[in-house]
Amino acid sequence: MDTSQPRRARKRAAVIAVLLFGIGILGALFVSNRRVGADPETPQASGGRQQTSFTVTRRDFVRAVRLSGTVEAIESTTISAPRLSGPNTASLVITRLVRAGSGVQPGDLIVEFDRQQQLSNALERRAELNDLEQQIRKREAQETAAAARDDGEIKLAESSLARAQLEVSKNELIPKINAEKNTNALEQARATLKQLTTTFDLKRKAAEADISILRIRRDRAENAMRQAEGNADRMAIKSPIGGMAVLKMVWKSNNMAEVQEGEEIRAGVPIVDIVNPNAMQVRARVNQADVSHLRVGQAVRVGLDAYPELHFGGRISQISPLGVISSLSPKVRLFVVLVDVDGSHPNLMPDLTASLDVELQREPGALVVPRDSVRRDGARAFVSVQRGSSFEDREIKLGALSAHEAIVASGIDEGAVVARHVSSRVAR
Numbered sequence: 001m002d003t004s005q006p007r008r009a010r011k012r013a014a015v016i017a018v019l020l021f022g023i024g025i026l027g028a029l030f031v032s033n034r035r036v037g038a039d040p041e042t043p044q045a046s047g048g049r050q051q052t053s054f055t056v057t058r059r060d061f062v063r064a065v066r067l068s069g070t071v072e073a074i075e076s077t078t079i080s081a082p083r084l085s086g087p088n089t090a091s092l093v094i095t096r097l098v099r100a101g102s103g104v105q106p107g108d109l110i111v112e113f114d115r116q117q118q119l120s121n122a123l124e125r126r127a128e129l130n131d132l133e134q135q136i137r138k139r140e141a142q143e144t145a146a147a148a149r150d151d152g153e154i155k156l157a158e159s160s161l162a163r164a165q166l167e168v169s170k171n172e173l174i175p176k177i178n179a180e181k182n183t184n185a186l187e188q189a190r191a192t193l194k195q196l197t198t199t200f201d202l203k204r205k206a207a208e209a210d211i212s213i214l215r216i217r218r219d220r221a222e223n224a225m226r227q228a229e230g231n232a233d234r235m236a237i238k239s240p241i242g243g244m245a246v247l248k249m250v251w252k253s254n255n256m257a258e259v260q261e262g263e264e265i266r267a268g269v270p271i272v273d274i275v276n277p278n279a280m281q282v283r284a285r286v287n288q289a290d291v292s293h294l295r296v297g298q299a300v301r302v303g304l305d306a307y308p309e310l311h312f313g314g315r316i317s318q319i320s321p322l323g324v325i326s327s328l329s330p331k332v333r334l335f336v337v338l339v340d341v342d343g344s345h346p347n348l349m350p351d352l353t354a355s356l357d358v359e360l361q362r363e364p365g366a367l368v369v370p371r372d373s374v375r376r377d378g379a380r381a382f383v384s385v386q387r388g389s390s391f392e393d394r395e396i397k398l399g400a401l402s403a404h405e406a407i408v409a410s411g412i413d414e415g416a417v418v419a420r421h422v423s424s425r426v427a428r
Contacts, residue, residue: 069284073275115235125225384419
């Protein structure tokens with residue numbers, strides 16, 4: 001059996017494996033040399049690795065506090081669906097609505113609702129009021145006539161009593177049986193007058209009660225009519241101030257959308273905001289650690305998250321004296337800060353989120369290094385300065401510190417290259 005061919009094949013595979021191993025070692029050495037000789041200030045090609053060094057430069061050092069808030073108008077009002085008087089709880093149908101983003105002046109029509117039902121109610125109440133007034137006048141006339149008849153009967157009873165008294169005065173001159181008849185007639189006349197007087201008084205009170213009931217019903221109908229007329233007047237809402245109309249979002253079909261004409265709206269639902277775009281402010285919540293650095297009148301740089309290219313100046317106008325409990329921790333208090341925004345822009349609209357940079361300190365022309373380049377050893381501070389192909393520690397004296405940068409008062413010169421991320425302990 002010939003075994004030379006399998007033996008030659010195994011030798012060939014071993015040679016190929018050795019060559020591939022050698023090529024791999026040479027490639028690793030080449031890549032390592034490229035990395036060692038690379039510029040220490042240039043980030044790696046991957047883009048995800050951090051810079052390993054920093055060139056000390058002289059520039060303005062700024063210590064600031066970054067806040068976040070929401071843009072709102074200083075002068076604004078909200079137009080809501082009117083709350084109607086009376087027991088009417090039906091929804092309101094929008095018949096006319098201002099266009100979103102349009103400018104309005106004081107007195108301009110903002111929204112109008114269908115007023116047919118309110119006008120119909122007003123007409124029904126007015127007809128009821130007229131009917132009740134006619135009933136009152138008729139009842140009063142009837143009572144006047146009844147009182148006149150009753151007064152006539154009272155006069156007759158009084159005349160009968162006077163005549164009976166006159167007949168009784170003759171009892172001493174007439175027979176005894178006639179005298180008894182006169183006495184009985186007198187008592188009967190007195191009883192009749194008393195009964196008529198009592199009965200007529202009760203009739204007058206009953207009539208007054210009936211008329212009072214009609215008057216109460218009339219007053220209720222009049223109030224209902226005025227409420228219906230007032231509700232009809234509330235169907236048209238005009239702007240109390242000048243500004244720009246911003247339609248509100250409402251819940252419709254499992255999503256949020258703007259209010260539109262023809263839709264039904266419940267009473268009290270906000271529909272339109274009228275805002276003055278020339279005077280805007282930002283409302284921010286500041287935690288208790290940063291509020292001590294803020295003062296009324298401090299300059300603020302305002303940026304819009306939705307429009308990163310837009311920036312505005314501003315100043316702190318108000319700081320809340322009382323804090324509220326944070327939703328993240330009951331031990332942290334938040335304070336409301338209002339910032340007046342300078343200038344205006346079509347994209348500067350309410351409800352946009354904004355970033356606020358409050359400048360606390362500025363040092364022009366200072367030597368600045370990143371804070372992660374500083375290593376602390378007790379009260380002493382060090383940086384690793386490049387010297388040739390290696391780095392050596394050098395003691396420095398620090399100045400002011402910010403969240404990410406530090407001022408070097410002495411110890412290194414401008415242009416020196418220092419290492420970054422020298423220690424897990426960042427200067428405090």
